[in-house]
Amino acid sequence: MNKKTFALTLIPFLMLNACNKENNTETADTTKNAEVKKVAEKVEVKPSVAPKTLSKEELAKYKPNELGLIMVLEYHSIARPEARWTRTPENFRKDLETLYKKNYYLTHLRDFVNNTMDVPLGKTPVILTFDDAREDQFKYIKDKSGNQIIDPDCGVGVIEAFTKKHPDFGKAATFFVLPSVGFGQTREDAKKKFEFLANNGYEIGNHTLNHPMLETMKDDKVKQEIAENVIGVQKLVPGYNVDSLAYPYGSVPKNLKAVESGEYKGTKYKNIAAFLVGSEPSYASISKKFNAFKIPRIQAIQSEFDRHFGFFKSIPSYQYISDGNKETLTIPSKLPDGLKNSLKDQFKAKVITY
Numbered sequence: 297m298n299k300k301t302f303a304l305t306l307i308p309f310l311m312l313n314a315c316n317k318e319n320n321t322e323t324a325d326t327t328k329n330a331e332v333k334k335v336a337e338k339v340e341v342k343p344s345v346a347p348k349t350l351s352k353e354e355l356a357k358y359k360p361n362e363l364g365l366i367m368v369l370e371y372h373s374i375a376r377p378e379a380r381w382t383r384t385p386e387n388f389r390k391d392l393e394t395l396y397k398k399n400y401y402l403t404h405l406r407d408f409v410n411n412t413m414d415v416p417l418g419k420t421p422v423i424l425t426f427d428d429a430r431e432d433q434f435k436y437i438k439d440k441s442g443n444q445i446i447d448p449d450c451g452v453g454v455i456e457a458f459t460k461k462h463p464d465f466g467k468a469a470t471f472f473v474l475p476s477v478g479f480g481q482t483r484e485d486a487k488k489k490f491e492f493l494a495n496n497g498y499e500i501g502n503h504t505l506n507h508p509m510l511e512t513m514k515d516d517k518v519k520q521e522i523a524e525n526v527i528g529v530q531k532l533v534p535g536y537n538v539d540s541l542a543y544p545y546g547s548v549p550k551n552l553k554a555v556e557s558g559e560y561k562g563t564k565y566k567n568i569a570a571f572l573v574g575s576e577p578s579y580a581s582i583s584k585k586f587n588a589f590k591i592p593r594i595q596a597i598q599s600e601f602d603r604h605f606g607f608f609k610s611i612p613s614y615q616y617i618s619d620g621n622k623e624t625l626t627i628p629s630k631l632p633d634g635l636k637n638s639l640k641d642q643f644k645a646k647v648i649t650y
């Protein structure tokens with residue numbers, strides 16, 4: 297298949313068997329005072345009304361495209377040896393290094409879905425996700441003095457060290473958890489881990505209670521599975537807003553309304569998005585082609601990285617590149633076929649084309 301066809305069709309999602317954030321001057325001269333006030337008002341109003349527009353040179357250099365595709369990466373285990381559902385700590389560090397060097401920027405899942413991304417000029421948002429709340433994603437160990445520390449080789453350990461070293465990389469990752477698994481170790485540890493995630497720039501998402509195939513289940517059972525996950529998470533982090541879901545095995549229930557919102561035994565939930573298992577970059581949320589309840593993800597394995605980096609290298613006009621301004625949407629006038637005429641009408645007033 298040639299690259300253009302690939303881009304146009306965005307390969308059907310593979311069902312993979314896995315899953316496994318006055319001036320107070322007092323003066324008698326009232327006229328003068330009023331003038332000062334006028335000037336102050338002018339100065340205050342100006343920056344918020346006129347968003348910074350990019351120069352011709354900046355547009356040519358960075359080629360922003362905020363209708364471009366975005367990768368949502370899906371990790372399972374961070375352990376040795378490397379396997380189909382396992383990335384080694386060394387390779388996970390290498391992934392972050394590669395993304396950083398290629399000008400990607402770790403972005404919050406909620407911001408990606410709600411179109412509230414705050415990504416610096418010229419950078420491409422990327423969303424990290426982890427499924428199943430496995431111990432090797434977030435593990436405590438004891439240091440030489442016997443103090444509990446985050447294992448530098450677990451998923452969170454790798455992200456913490458890398459983002460500390462590279463603060464211009466952003467910091468974000470979403471953990472689609474099974475509360476009963478709770479990253480292994482003790483229940484006391486689970487509570488500390490969930491609280492750490494909630495308080496340190498990470499997001500906690502829903503992966504149901506029992507990890508079932510949702511497509512074969514009736515609505516009330518689907519709702520129970522989702523709500524009981526929320527109950528489990530909120531036991532560990534009271535009041536936490538669990539508002540996104542990763543379908544176990546990528547198995548999508550027949551009725552998406554049961555995913556969007558529901559209630560079970562007095563616990564209500566409302567999701568803003570739900571994620572598949574495979575296997576393409578996602579449209580931006582401002583695109584008509586974006587379906588918030590069927591967002592594709594990319595398996596974080598070498599062959600998939602190679603395939604998608606290769607694709608964006610061969611047709612760069614498909615890649616989302618930020619204009620660095622939350623108030624505007626900068627989109628090239630010449631778009632590849634797969635992105636043409638796909639902007640939702642409600643965003644047209646914010647668009648700058650070039």
Ligand SMILES: [Zn+2]
Binds near residue numbers: 314315316427503507
């Ligand atoms: Zn899973």
